[in-house]
Amino acid sequence: MKEIVCKLLVIGAGPGGYVCAIRAGQLGVDTVIVESTKAGGICLNIGCIPSKALIHAAEEFDKVRHFAGAKNGLGISVEAPRLDLAQTVRWKDGIVGRLNAGVLGLLRKAKVKIVHGRAHFRDGKTVEVETETGTQVIRAETVVIATGSEPVELPALPFGGSVISSTEALSLTAVPKMLAVVGGGYIGLELGTAFAKMGSEVTVVEAMPQILPQYDAELLKPVAKRLGELGVRVLTGAKAKGLAKEALVVETASGEEKRFAADWILVTVGRKPRTEGWGLEELDLDHAGRFIRIDERCRTSMRGVYAIGDVTGEPMLAHRAMAQGEMVAEIVAGRKRAWDKRAIPAVCFTDPEIVTAGLSPDEARAQGYEVRIGQFPFNANGRAMTTQQEDGFVRAVARADTNLVVGLQAVGAGVSELSSAFSLALEMGARLEDIAGTIHAHPTRSEGLQEAALKALGHALHI
Ligand code: FAD
Ligand code: NAD
Numbered sequence: 001m002k003e004i005v006c007k008l009l010v011i012g013a014g015p016g017g018y019v020c021a022i023r024a025g026q027l028g029v030d031t032v033i034v035e036s037t038k039a040g041g042i043c044l045n046i047g048c049i050p051s052k053a054l055i056h057a058a059e060e061f062d063k064v065r066h067f068a069g070a071k072n073g074l075g076i077s078v079e080a081p082r083l084d085l086a087q088t089v090r091w092k093d094g095i096v097g098r099l100n101a102g103v104l105g106l107l108r109k110a111k112v113k114i115v116h117g118r119a120h121f122r123d124g125k126t127v128e129v130e131t132e133t134g135t136q137v138i139r140a141e142t143v144v145i146a147t148g149s150e151p152v153e154l155p156a157l158p159f160g161g162s163v164i165s166s167t168e169a170l171s172l173t174a175v176p177k178m179l180a181v182v183g184g185g186y187i188g189l190e191l192g193t194a195f196a197k198m199g200s201e202v203t204v205v206e207a208m209p210q211i212l213p214q215y216d217a218e219l220l221k222p223v224a225k226r227l228g229e230l231g232v233r234v235l236t237g238a239k240a241k242g243l244a245k246e247a248l249v250v251e252t253a254s255g256e257e258k259r260f261a262a263d264w265i266l267v268t269v270g271r272k273p274r275t276e277g278w279g280l281e282e283l284d285l286d287h288a289g290r291f292i293r294i295d296e297r298c299r300t301s302m303r304g305v306y307a308i309g310d311v312t313g314e315p316m317l318a319h320r321a322m323a324q325g326e327m328v329a330e331i332v333a334g335r336k337r338a339w340d341k342r343a344i345p346a347v348c349f350t351d352p353e354i355v356t357a358g359l360s361p362d363e364a365r366a367q368g369y370e371v372r373i374g375q376f377p378f379n380a381n382g383r384a385m386t387t388q389q390e391d392g393f394v395r396a397v398a399r400a401d402t403n404l405v406v407g408l409q410a411v412g413a414g415v416s417e418l419s420s421a422f423s424l425a426l427e428m429g430a431r432l433e434d435i436a437g438t439i440h441a442h443p444t445r446s447e448g449l450q451e452a453a454l455k456a457l458g459h460a461l462h463i
Contacts, residue, residue, distance in 0.1 A: 001134050004113070006032045008332050009127065009140035011119045012274075014041020016321030017146030018103050018311030023329035025110025030112045032138055034129050036118040039103040040150055042310075043318040045096055050170045053092040055349055057083075062197035072289035073388075084199055086173040121279030121400050124302050142304045142332050145280070145292065146325065149271040149310035156242040157182065163243070163265045166191060172264070176200045180248040180262035182240040184211035187268035189223070190349050195350075196230040203233040203260045205240050205250050207269075212348060216360050219411045223350045230351075233260075240267075273311040288313060290335045298328045306332075317358070320344050325354040342427040345419040352392050355415045357422035358407035370400040372432070372457025376448045378412045382462045383443040389413035396432065396456050403431040403457070414445060421449055432456050 010021045013035035021033040064081040117131035129136040151165040181192040184206030196202045237253030247259040286293040286301035291313035298306045309321030345357040375395045378384035391410025408422040435453035454460045
């Protein structure tokens with residue numbers, strides 16, 4: 001097969017890789033992208049999109065079940081609803097398919113050459129790809145590693161049989177009667193909540209003293225309350241020890257050994273970079289722990305080799321990967337760029353949702369700031385009342401000396417959509433007065449942001 005020579009080679013077509021390739025193509029850079037499975041990566045095929053599809057279906061089913069139950073005050077009643085999970089999964093696969101084709105179309109539009117197969121490094125600028133029609137050698141001036149991540153396996157609970165990762169959980173065709181989730185982080189709680197809403201009896205086993213340990217206890221309260229309402233059993237400070245006769249063996253926080261029967265055991269204890277088994281070891285790049293070390297331009301320790309996305313470490317989020325991909329494409333095209341983001345927002349799609357950008361009050365204090373905090377509860381927000389979802393709040397964290405906003409957080413129904421307002425405020429260096437002085441449409445949950453800023457300034461209007 002004829003060797004391909006190009007200016008830019010991107011390995012992996014996840015959100016990091018495909019965005020990098022599209023932008024490079026738009027800028028006229030001769031670009032090749034290699035993908036071993038399907039365009040869109042983890043995010044589009046077995047991550048963000050399919051999980052949010054399942055979460056939506058579970059929410060709708062839960063809502064209808066609620067209407068079929070006791071009086072709900074709205075005057076709506078329905079007959080006993082049923083869920084056909086196999087059909088839900090087909091619907092989810094349809095969305096994935098549409099996005100998949102969309103990404104391939106965008107790559108073609110940007111004149112990016114797509115090679116299907118697994119890349120293996122020969123040296124820092126040359127890879128071999130095992131394609132359906134033979135070995136394809138590709139030589140490039142610049143290489144971008146965007147190979148993403150894979151689930152961490154627990155030695156006591158290796159994947160296989162009834163022990164599954166998020167990938168399998170997103171394609172179950174029947175709702176499990178009993179589901180055990182090991183790891184109460186992002187995936188465990190998003191999917192655990194969804195399955196509880198679909199009717200599973202869910203047990204979450206979390207090693208740390210708190211589920212979602214990266215969030216402060218106040219943000220977590222409404223989520224913990226809702227888990228309780230859904231009947232999810234949460235064991236914190238607990239260790240999963242292994243399997244015994246279709247039951248998960250757990251050492252509880254008090255040192256007791258307990259068994260929890262489960263049809264499936266979903267292990268979600270984090271993800272690790274995909275850095276092994278494809279010749280990367282021989283490049284001898286510098287690492288930061290298990291991840292590839294990068295600088296503020298996503299350069300690795302080898303000249304002309306960049307790395308972006310999950311393979312470079314936390315936060316392992318699709319929008320970070322995309323932002324890095326876009327930046328690297330522009331650098332390769334000769335533009336002056338460096339990572340100068342003030343905030344990478346994070347959203348946890350639990351019930352209710354949690355959104356954060358910038359510093360929490362404790363993080364701000366730890367950085368030496370004296371802080372001014374304003375918090376506005378959704379039970380004082382008209383829109384929240386009319387949607388019967390009043391739990392949660394918006395919180396603004398600002399420097400006490402200048403009123404510069406350094407962090408914004410919220411927990412509540414639909415607050416994921418506040419993430420752009422939060423990031424914009426931080427990127428633009430907003431002060432409390434800027435947010436307070438901006439007209440927020442009524443009635444919306446976003447009024448909570450304006451009120452949180454007003455509260456921090458000492459003159460909230462609606463509490
Ligand atoms: P990936 O998406 O992992 O893509 C890497 C690509 O490289 C893959 O397609 C892989 O096949 C390919 N590849 C690897 N090795 C080779 C090779 N040698 N040759 C050729 N191709 C190769 N993030 C969010 O921001 N929001 C969410 O709501 C969210 N939900 C998630 C839900 C789940 C269940 C999971 C698992 C993850 C979720 N994430 C979410 C995280 C998000 O999916 C990742 O941060 C994102 O996909 C990382 O993008 P990436 O481009 O770095 O890598
Ligand atoms: P995570 O890091 O979010 O959570 C893992 C949890 O498992 C932690 O709470 C940890 O304390 C716990 N844990 C670790 N070892 C354990 C053990 N032996 N027993 C019990 N608990 C244990 O990881 P995840 O949920 O696997 O998700 C991986 C990554 O994917 C996330 O870090 C995030 O970057 C990304 N993701 C993002 C979203 C989103 O943005 N909404 C959704 C899903 C995944």
